[in-house]
Amino acid sequence: MISRDQVxxxxxxxxxxxxxxxxxxxxxxxxGNTARIRLTGRCANCPSAYMTLHAGVERVLRHEIxxxxxxxxx
Amino acid sequence: xxxPRPFSLDDIVIGRSPRMQAIFNFAxxxxxxxxxxxxxxxxxxxxxxxxxxxxxxxxxxxxxFVAVSCxxxxxxxxxxxxxxxxxxxxxxxxxxxxxxxxxxxGGTLFLDDIDDVPLAMQVKLLRAVQNRTIxxxxxxxxxxxxVRVITGTKRDLRQLVDEGTFREDLFYRLNVMTxxxxxxxxxxxxLPQLIDHFVARFARARGLEVPGIxxxxxxxxxxxxxxxxxxxxxxxxxxxxxxxxCGTIRTGCVAARILFGAPGPQALxxxxxxxxxxxxxxxxxxxxxxxxxxxxxxxxWALRASGGNKSRAAELLQVKRSTLGDRIARCGIAxxxxxxxxxxxxxxxxxxxSD
Numbered sequence: 001m002i003s004r005d006q007v008x009x010x011x012x013x014x015x016x017x018x019x020x021x022x023x024x025x026x027x028x029x030x031x032g033n034t035a036r037i038r039l040t041g042r043c044a045n046c047p048s049a050y051m052t053l054h055a056g057v058e059r060v061l062r063h064e065i066x067x068x069x070x071x072x073x074x
Numbered sequence: 075x076x077x078p079r080p081f082s083l084d085d086i087v088i089g090r091s092p093r094m095q096a097i098f099n100f101a102x103x104x105x106x107x108x109x110x111x112x113x114x115x116x117x118x119x120x121x122x123x124x125x126x127x128x129x130x131x132x133x134x135x136x137x138x139f140v141a142v143s144c145x146x147x148x149x150x151x152x153x154x155x156x157x158x159x160x161x162x163x164x165x166x167x168x169x170x171x172x173x174x175x176x177x178x179x180g181g182t183l184f185l186d187d188i189d190d191v192p193l194a195m196q197v198k199l200l201r202a203v204q205n206r207t208i209x210x211x212x213x214x215x216x217x218x219x220x221v222r223v224i225t226g227t228k229r230d231l232r233q234l235v236d237e238g239t240f241r242e243d244l245f246y247r248l249n250v251m252t253x254x255x256x257x258x259x260x261x262x263x264x265l266p267q268l269i270d271h272f273v274a275r276f277a278r279a280r281g282l283e284v285p286g287i288x289x290x291x292x293x294x295x296x297x298x299x300x301x302x303x304x305x306x307x308x309x310x311x312x313x314x315x316x317x318x319x320c321g322t323i324r325t326g327c328v329a330a331r332i333l334f335g336a337p338g339p340q341a342l343x344x345x346x347x348x349x350x351x352x353x354x355x356x357x358x359x360x361x362x363x364x365x366x367x368x369x370x371x372x373x374x375w376a377l378r379a380s381g382g383n384k385s386r387a388a389e390l391l392q393v394k395r396s397t398l399g400d401r402i403a404r405c406g407i408a409x410x411x412x413x414x415x416x417x418x419x420x421x422x423x424x425x426x427x428s429d
Contacts, residue, residue, distance in 0.1 A: 017294060017333065020293070021288050021326075023325070023326075042320075043325075045320075048317040050326075052327070052328065053326060055330045056331075056334045
């Protein structure tokens with residue numbers, strides 16, 4: 001089981017990049033080893049952002065947290 | 075077999091870094107000679123572009139430029155590829171076929187990935203370069219070839235000689251002059267200029283307004299290590315232009331691998347110091363600058379197409395000869411003999427250093 005803090009601390013490192021582009025990433029909830037996130041701000045409206053950021057953020061989370069399983073964008 | 079991309083000196087962005095400027099200046103000297111040149115550099119650093127540049131600014135510029143990657147062929151295939159074959163030389167050889175040496179007759183032959191040529195083939199290559207004659211596979215007569223040979227390598231040939239996998243005599247024959255291209259990560263100061271160039275090129279090729287690039291994207295691109303060098307940057311820019319839907323290239327248009335780095339021993343370089351994004355305003359476009367750019371490009375095209383003949387260039391552009399003269403002066407185009415800079419300001423000329 002991963003904690004919300006673990007996921008948040010990784011997201012916190014990704015946020016500056018997104019925020020400087022007018023977007024952001026919100027951690028909705030952590031269930032088991034899965035995290036649900038929401039892309040907000042400019043990212044939410046960009047058709048390309050979902051693919052890129054979802055894939056990229058998931059990869060970072062898997063790399064940083066061994067038990068991490070899945071990232072779901074809602 | 076590789077079809078060379080149509081080459082234009084206008085496509086070249088050398089970059090302003092001292093290393094690239096030095097290479098550009100050295101290339102000017104090298105292009106005047108007819109000696110063999112070895113171009114070294116990692117994959118994607120632009121070896122073929124430099125070979126093209128050397129050819130198109132040399133006395134051989136009106137003769138063929140033939141590029142071939144030696145890594146693409148097996149030991150037997152490479153021989154027929156380079157030297158050609160006679161009819162009946164082997165099963166399936168139904169007609170005579172000239173090789174790359176003959177196809178480059180009078181011009182320049184760029185042999186890329188020379189470090190992949192097997193030892194047995196190196197002997198034949200040495201003979202061709204040294205005696206300026208080749209023999210087609212299955213043939214008996216010697217064919218004279220007047221070809222300037224430029225080679226490209228991603229590995230240090232000197233080291234291969236020491237290891238015994240590259241013939242020393244061939245090394246000395248090919249390596250009269252060396253141009254060493256730096257990897258992109260060692261000339262990151264050229265990155266902004268290259269990004270702007272590629273983004274503009276891909277946008278114009280698709281008939282789109284050239285998009286802006288967000289500071290966050292510039293930061294992300296600048297801290298990536300670019301293992302694929304300028305070729306990788308070129309592809310990243312193409313992708314970004316394709317994906318951009320809001321007029322500004324933002325993080326969402328850039329591959330995750332570049333944004334977040336490849337998971338590996340290096341810590342993920344996610345901490346960024348990015349200045350607050352400026353308020354979004356529609357980007358202004360200078361009509362005068364854009365028209366000037368179009369005019370300069372068209373005049374440059376007409377002058378090249380007419381071989382520098384201004385009367386003919388004026389006809390191509392459907393203007394009077396005197397009008398063209400005025401416009402040339404206004405655009406500041408140099409019309410003397412085509413120098414390396416292709417008539418452009420050298421600091422602006424540049425090489426898309428990706429091959």
